[in-house]
Amino acid sequence: MATLRNSVPAEPLVVDEITLDGRKVQVQNIDLPLDDVRLDPRNPRIANTVAISIAEEGTALQKRLENLLWEDDDVRDLYRQVLINKGLVERIIVRPDGTAVEGNCRTVVYRKLREKFKTEPRWQRIPSRLLPDDIGDREIAILLGEMHVAGKNTWTPFEKAGHVYRMHKDFALTQDEIAQRLRMSKSKVNQLIRAFDVMKNQFLPRYPGSANIRKFSYFEELFKKPPLRDWVASDSSAEPRFVEWVGTNKLAQGVHVRDLPAILESEDAIKALSEEGFAAAQRVLAEDDPAINSKLFRRMVDMTEALRKAQLDDIQRVRRANGSKARRVTQDLKKALGQFLELCGIDD
Numbered sequence: 001m002a003t004l005r006n007s008v009p010a011e012p013l014v015v016d017e018i019t020l021d022g023r024k025v026q027v028q029n030i031d032l033p034l035d036d037v038r039l040d041p042r043n044p045r046i047a048n049t050v051a052i053s054i055a056e057e058g059t060a061l062q063k064r065l066e067n068l069l070w071e072d073d074d075v076r077d078l079y080r081q082v083l084i085n086k087g088l089v090e091r092i093i094v095r096p097d098g099t100a101v102e103g104n105c106r107t108v109v110y111r112k113l114r115e116k117f118k119t120e121p122r123w124q125r126i127p128s129r130l131l132p133d134d135i136g137d138r139e140i141a142i143l144l145g146e147m148h149v150a151g152k153n154t155w156t157p158f159e160k161a162g163h164v165y166r167m168h169k170d171f172a173l174t175q176d177e178i179a180q181r182l183r184m185s186k187s188k189v190n191q192l193i194r195a196f197d198v199m200k201n202q203f204l205p206r207y208p209g210s211a212n213i214r215k216f217s218y219f220e221e222l223f224k225k226p227p228l229r230d231w232v233a234s235d236s237s238a239e240p241r242f243v244e245w246v247g248t249n250k251l252a253q254g255v256h257v258r259d260l261p262a263i264l265e266s267e268d269a270i271k272a273l274s275e276e277g278f279a280a281a282q283r284v285l286a287e288d289d290p291a292i293n294s295k296l297f298r299r300m301v302d303m304t305e306a307l308r309k310a311q312l313d314d315i316q317r318v319r320r321a322n323g324s325k326a327r328r329v330t331q332d333l334k335k336a337l338g339q340f341l342e343l344c345g346i347d348d
Contacts, residue, residue, distance in 0.1 A: 016129065020139040026132060029091060031125040034110055036098050039065040043104040044148075044159040069108045071210075079109045091127040093143075101131070101140050102147065138171045142181065149182045158216040161196040168193055195219035198239055207247035217254040218246050227261040241274070250277045262292075 016027050039062055069075050082088060092103025100107050107126060114123040131140075145163055148155045155163070164182070167173045168189075175193070179186040199219045204212065222228050222242060232238045245251045251260070256278045263269040263281045273281035282292055290297040317326040341347075 018143075020135075021142050023139070025135065025139070027093070028130040030128055030130055032094065032098075032128045032130070034107075034114060034124060034126050037092070037094060037100050037107050037126060037128070038062060038098045039069070039104050039107060040099050040101060041065060043069075043100075044155055044162050065104075066108050066111060069105055070112065072105070075105045075108060078105055079112055082106070082109050083113060087122060088127050091129045094128045094130055095135070095140075096131060096133045102144060103128075141167050141171050145178075145182055156213075156216075157220065158196070158199070158213055161192040161216065161220070162200070164189060164192045165196040165200075191220055191223045194223045198222070198243065202239060203243045203247060206243065212247070215246055215254070218251065218257050221254060221257040225258070225261065227264070228257070231261075231264055245273060250274065252278060 016029060018025050018027060041061065043065075088106055090103075092100050092106050094100055094103075110123055110126045114120075117123055141163070145167055149160045149163055164178060167178050168175065173181075175186050175189045178184075179189045182189075195216065196219075199216055203215075203219070219242075222232065232242075242251075250273055251257060259278075259282070262285055263273055266285060269281040269284040272284045286292045286294075291301045292298075314326075317324065318330050320326075
């Protein structure tokens with residue numbers, strides 16, 4: 001495997017030491033020639049969203065990866081930040097063969113700045129941290145998880161879930177290990193793995209596109225709510241149906257998933273959802289439960305529950321004196337309810 005040793009200057013280097021998977025690892029801080037740094041096809045912003053042809057390699061592959069990352073609005077924002085700052089705040093991390101394992105977007109930004117400012121020396125070399133020759137893929141996965149999942153430099157929720165999925169599937173870390181390393185609960189790890197699996201392998205092949213990538217929260221919600229997890233576990237058609245509802249905008253907002261358990265209890269509501277969408281399903285449910293789409297009935301339900309759980313000190317405030325404000329409020333409520341019952345034709 002080719003290395004970047006010829007790019008390393010002869011003068012003494014600044015060496016940092018980091019701990020990865022219990023091992024002390026020394027990394028060299030150097031400014032590498034930009035042409036020696038290659039974009040990584042396994043970068044989460046690419047690998048989890050588009051299929052890169054195996055036939056592509058070399059310059060053609062690098063150009064395609066660059067174009068794909070440049071389409072991201074966040075990368076263009078980063079371009080403006082780096083230009084204003086006249087350089088990077090944080091170095092990229094590079095394998096000995098020149099592959100950028102962390103900092104692919106910054107590498108693209110430097111390429112674009114070099115295109116625009118061809119004669120400026122600052123854009124010819126990119127500040128880097130060079131990993132040692134014996135670093136392994138598992139250790140790199142742990143490093144990226146620490147930086148981008150548990151750390152402050154977080155990826156998008158979908159990219160984060162993709163990395164958790166890869167740590168579990170590709171590097172055989174248990175869910176307990178991942179939870180401890182990334183400082184999250186085991187249930188959260190499980191949710192991310194299952195949500196990513198369905199979105200990556202079922203949803204995106206049918207409904208590709210950057211807009212649909214942003215719908216990861218729908219799938220995370222699917223595996224967050226116990227009734228929905230039970231539905232998926234007990235019905236083999238659940239995942240394909242959910243994928244179709246999201247892909248065809250029958251569930252047009254992430255918050256709609258929270259109301260899905262009620263819809264699943266009614267065959268008529270499920271049918272309405274599949275044929276017309278969420279609003280139609282809600283109308284079906286509202287025929288039996290007006291609190292679904294009526295603020296008045298929703299407040300009546302809330303008030304009924306609050307009165308059933310009334311605390312003794314609130315009851316005592318009503319009992320204390322005939323002229324108390326608490327008693328007047330209670331009497332007004334009784335009077336208003338009586339009038340409402342009369343209008344509704346309810347005697348009692």
